[in-house]
Every structure is written in structure tokens, then in C-alpha cells.
Amino acid sequence: MRDERDWGQFHSAANLAKSVAIEAGELLECFQWSEDADHERVEQELADVVTYCILLADKLDVDLDAIVMAKLQSTRRKYPVDKAKGRSTKYDAL
Amino acid sequence: MRDERDWGQFHSAANLAKSVAIEAGELLECFQWSEDADHERVEQELADVVTYCILLADKLDVDLDAIVMAKLQSTRRKYPVDKAKGRSTKYDAL
């Protein structure tokens, strides 16, 4: 779709990172004054964030699923179950 | 992994949306002063953004791939190839 529209020229990695942050702000806006957000609007904004993440991964030529799995493995190691259970403390303060 | 650590209690949809925005800020930080970012650091931060997106989709009980595809279809309709080709103009100004 991006290629059909010649949009690749705007899609530098830096511009895509900005776009992820912009859309993340719109996602957050759903929860600005209340915990109860409109479900459909949240879905739309979440989809926008992820779309730019996919475009950025594509630009960087990395496999998004693979880096998410790798990160998950590393987080598992940083937050062992016996220390992190039921706590939201950051790993360097555990 | 979240369940093993009893972290579900912190993972309200609102907190996850905040987390997406926080991690998007860290991703953007890779490009703060330059277009040339450290590739590995970008991957890590991108993985963090997507991880929270997955957790939020899970919390909302929606299929992330499905909403991304649905959004893509709707964007295709808003930006017809003949009007949008080679332009970064927003759809309501096309």
C-alpha cells in the first residue's frame, strides 16, 4: 500500500519513530480524564501505533516478532519470578 | 510470563496505554539529535513498544493482527492512489 502511493520517501526511520510517538499520544488521549475509554477508539489508535511499528521494523529490515520474543526472554531474566512476583518495582531496584 | 509474576494487577488498559507512550518516547530518544540511531538500541525500544501493544490488545480481548488489517483497509479508502501518490498531505486536506 505504501509503495502504491510512493510514501516510502517520507518514511525515514526517524519519521516513523516520530509517528509511533504521535500515535501513542492519541492512544493515551482515549484515557486522558478517565480509565473508561471508548473501546472502538482505543482499537483504532492501537492499530495506528502498531502499523507504524511494522513500517519501522520493515525499514530497519528486522523481524518484529523475533525482536519481541528476544526482548521477552531478556525481561524474564531481569525479573525472576521469586523476586518480581506481585511487584511493579523496576529491575535495578529489586 | 505476566501471569507467573502476578503483574496483571498493574496492567489496567490505562496503565498499558501510558506504557506504550513511555516506551514510544524512549524509541524517539534514539533519534533525538540525529537521524542516525544505534540500530540495536532502536530494536530494543521498538520491541518494548510492541510488547505493551500486545498486552493492551490482550487486555481488550482484541486480535491485534485483525485490527491492524482493518485499519489498513480503511486507510486505503481514505487515501486513494490517484490523489495521495507522492504526497504526505492529511486525508481531510487532499
Next chain:
Amino acid sequence: MRDERDWGQFHSAANLAKSVAIEAGELLECFQWSEDADHERVEQELADVVTYCILLADKLDVDLDAIVMAKLQSTRRKYPVDKAKGRSTKYDAL
């Protein structure tokens, strides 16, 4: 201070806008999992956001106090007391 360090070269308006967003993410991080944030850390992060706002206003050659006051006047008009009292509804839905 910026001039003593020759940092003006990095301070394009776009880079300063990124910096505001990055620091806003760090401010938000104080409240990631809880409403109770460390007061001193919030102050520090808030100061960082405002510092970049001041640098951006300076770059754009605008008076920050003046634009804040002008915006306040315009918000007053968009949200009349009789309609907006006690509501967080956006002005176009009032």
C-alpha cells in the same frame, strides 16, 4: 548556557519538539503504575519538559507567556462556563 556549549547546532525546532515529547514520556513514567509518584522526580522531569519548551519558543522567536495567555483566552471562549461546568467533554461534543 546553550551558547557556551555550542549546542545551538543540534537545536532545530524539530529536534526540540522531539525533546519535549521524550521528556514528557519521562514525566509520564513517574505515574506508570501508580497515581502516587515520587514528588522530587516529578519536579525534575517537569523541569526538563519546560526547559525544552523554553528553548523551542526561543528558536521560534515567540514569547512563551504571551502564547500561553492567548491560548487561554481562546479556550475560555470554546468552553463557556454554563456549558462546560463539571464536565470533561471535548468542546466539539458540548
Next chain:
Amino acid sequence: MRDERDWGQFHSAANLAKSVAIEAGELLECFQWSEDADHERVEQELADVVTYCILLADKLDVDLDAIVMAKLQSTRRKYPVDKAKGRSTKYDAL
């Protein structure tokens, strides 16, 4: 103005921090695809960011000018002129 409209009830420190991040995303949007942003729109979005910063400082009962000055002093110390001149390196890598 906030008090006339009974908006204080929505203005928890956490909600104001979210609002700063949301508005920072809108400011960034001015520069999403290009370094050249519409000057007036940037001013408006910058004013929005600062307005929420002022409300948050007020909520925390801190003097915004004072914390910005204090932060500036501390940054001066972290980035000595002789080391930081002409570089965008973070202080812990200097």
C-alpha cells in the same frame, strides 16, 4: 478559569502528566513528515503543552520558574563547557 468550570476534579497529577504527553504528541505531529512546520500551529501546540505544565506545577504546589532554574544549574554541572562543547553526547558517556 479551571475553578470557574469545576475542572479541578479531573486534574489529578497523573491526568495532567498524561495531558502533557498527549499535547507533546500533537506538537510533534507538526514535524511528522518535515522539518518545516506551520509556525502558528506549532505555537498553539506549544502553548497547550506549557498550559498543562503550569497546571501540574500548581497541583504539586511548586514554583515552575524555580524548578527550571534549579535544573539548569544541575545540567550546567553535568555538562562542563570544556567537555560538552559542540557535542550532543549524553553526560554519562562524556
